[in-house]
Amino acid sequence: MTPPQSTRIEPVAGMSVRIETTKNRVIEGDNLAVMAALLPTHSGRVKLAYIDPPYNTGNQFTYEDNRGEEWVMMMRPRLEAAHTLLCEGGAIVVHIDEHEVARLTVLLDDIFGRENRLGTIVWDKGNPKGDANSIAVQHESIVAFAKRKSQFHPLEQAKPNVEAMLAKATDLMGTLGKVMLPPDLAKTASRYRLPSVALKPHRRARTLDDINKAFAAWLRDQRAFRPGERAYNRIDSSGRVYQAVSMAWPNKKRAPDHYFVPLIHPETGKPCPVPERGWRNPPRTMTRLLAEGRVVFGADEQTQPRRKYFLHEVQTENVPSIFKDGSSDDRRLAKMGVPFDHPKPLTVAQRIVRWFTHQPGDIVLDFFAGSGTTGHAVLAENRERNAGLQFVLIQRPEPVGERSAGKRAGFDRVIDMTRTRLQRAIAAMDEDALPGPTEDRGFAAERLVP
Ligand SMILES: C[S@@+](CC[C@H](N)C(=O)[O-])C[C@H]1O[C@@H](n2cnc3c(N)ncnc32)[C@H](O)[C@@H]1O
Numbered sequence: 001m002t003p004p005q006s007t008r009i010e011p012v013a014g015m016s017v018r019i020e021t022t023k024n025r026v027i028e029g030d031n032l033a034v035m036a037a038l039l040p041t042h043s044g045r046v047k048l049a050y051i052d053p054p055y056n057t058g059n060q061f062t063y064e065d066n067r068g069e070e071w072v073m074m075m076r077p078r079l080e081a082a083h084t085l086l087c088e089g090g091a092i093v094v095h096i097d098e099h100e101v102a103r104l105t106v107l108l109d110d111i112f113g114r115e116n117r118l119g120t121i122v123w124d125k126g127n128p129k130g131d132a133n134s135i136a137v138q139h140e141s142i143v144a145f146a147k148r149k150s151q152f153h154p155l156e157q158a159k160p161n162v163e164a165m166l167a168k169a170t171d172l173m174g175t176l177g178k179v180m181l182p183p184d185l186a187k188t189a190s191r192y193r194l195p196s197v198a199l200k201p202h203r204r205a206r207t208l209d210d211i212n213k214a215f216a217a218w219l220r221d222q223r224a225f226r227p228g229e230r231a232y233n234r235i236d237s238s239g240r241v242y243q244a245v246s247m248a249w250p251n252k253k254r255a256p257d258h259y260f261v262p263l264i265h266p267e268t269g270k271p272c273p274v275p276e277r278g279w280r281n282p283p284r285t286m287t288r289l290l291a292e293g294r295v296v297f298g299a300d301e302q303t304q305p306r307r308k309y310f311l312h313e314v315q316t317e318n319v320p321s322i323f324k325d326g327s328s329d330d331r332r333l334a335k336m337g338v339p340f341d342h343p344k345p346l347t348v349a350q351r352i353v354r355w356f357t358h359q360p361g362d363i364v365l366d367f368f369a370g371s372g373t374t375g376h377a378v379l380a381e382n383r384e385r386n387a388g389l390q391f392v393l394i395q396r397p398e399p400v401g402e403r404s405a406g407k408r409a410g411f412d413r414v415i416d417m418t419r420t421r422l423q424r425a426i427a428a429m430d431e432d433a434l435p436g437p438t439e440d441r442g443f444a445a446e447r448l449v450p
Contacts, residue, residue: 007037009446015419017426018442023390028415030393031367035081042085047362049082050374052095052344072103079111086147091356093144101141108145109177118144126326153358156316161225172211172237179203183214232311244296244306248275271300272305318357338421339405340371349377360388369393372418376425382439419445
């Protein structure tokens with residue numbers, strides 16, 4: 001794709017926010033022409049192309065969603081342009097529903113290469129379509145391809161409850177040695193409101209064992225935690241949360257002969273039981289685990305030692321292929337005075353932006369901007385996590401549907417809704433901003449001109 005000689009991008013007067021300092025851009029124009037104009041400056045620089053193109057449903061929303069068989073012909077050159085704009089470690093993420101998911105995947109296979117597939121996330125919206133006479137669809141797909149998979153950083157997300165567990169453990173460790181009631185008695189005392197005079201003789205200095213009991217009881221009450229998280233139910237003397245896992249040889253056959261060296265109990269000095277089929281690791285690894293304090297012994301040599309897996313070392317997990325989010329942002333946008341049909345929920349967009357960006361300065365491009373959800377998500381990520389991301393949004397000056405809520409709210413063109421939403425999102429963030437240096441809460445409003 002060669003950049004056209006005859007177009008340029010120029011500012012739109014009076015629409016930008018903090019134009020002098022911002023690196024974010026909202027560009028009015030057909031996305032193919034705008035991407036062509038961006039080639040000289042942006043080729044190989046975009047980290048994430050995150051788009052939500054028309055789904056080819058044949059409906060008239062705020063924007064037109066009916067392109068018939070032309071859909072593939074419309075998408076191909078735009079996806080090719082996105083491929084050129086992406087950096088080597090970048091990725092494209094596309095929202096799509098059942099109408100075009102198959103053709104979209106084939107198209108991306110063709111342009112990005114099958115070997116660069118990152119996978120398809122099923123977004124469960126929890127609400128089956130009621131008018132279906134076939135399978136009632138309650139999900140959309142989010143198809144992801146890397147520009148070059150070998151250079152793409154692993155897709156990970158924070159485990160949801162790890163932070164709360166670590167915080168609870170720190171809190172409890174703060175009570176070590178303090179004169180208190182033992183945890184089980186404290187619970188009974190508060191349930192039956194027992195008088196403190198009667199309890200006084202039972203107060204004693206809190207031990208690590210007490211802390212472990214209190215932690216296990218707290219975990220039992222956290223119904224929303226997953227079993228894998230609840231398994232981390234112990235705290236060691238350094239305050240680290242861990243689970244104790246068997247170190248037995250996992251296969252049916254016996255381990256090699258030198259995998260049977262017994263471990264010596266640190267207090268009794270006597271050998272502990274060795275698993276029937278031997279240890280899982282060779283003696284060299286067992287020595288290292290011992291030296292690193294990763295082996296947990298029983299009260300004496302009668303208990304088989306187990307391995308400690310620390311919670312703080314597994315704070316992330318791979319991004320799963322399904323996520324549930326039944327939220328809708330119709331109300332949010334109506335409240336902002338920008339009633340755009342079917343905006344993507346901010347929570348979903350933020351999740352995608354978080355997963356697929358990596359470091360400050362990463363550029364997020366959305367060339368089917370609509371109401372500007374992607375821009376809003378970048379602003380929110382920068383605000384909440386100091387992520388330092390930038391966005392480039394492209395939206396053509398398409399007229400809003402004659403019978404849409406957007407028209408009734410006084411908007412003539414979709415791009416006006418994009419800019420207004422971002423202006424209002426920034427104004428709301430400005431209102432509760434802390435004084436001092438801030439993240440980039442601005443955007444340059446621009447347009448492509450012949
Ligand atoms: C499904 S909507 C995107 C909605 C958006 N994700 C949101 O949350 O508001 C698709 C948008 O792409 C725009 N669009 C379609 N074709 C385009 C083109 N060739 N160039 C630029 N924008 C285009 C439409 O006007 C519409 O606003």
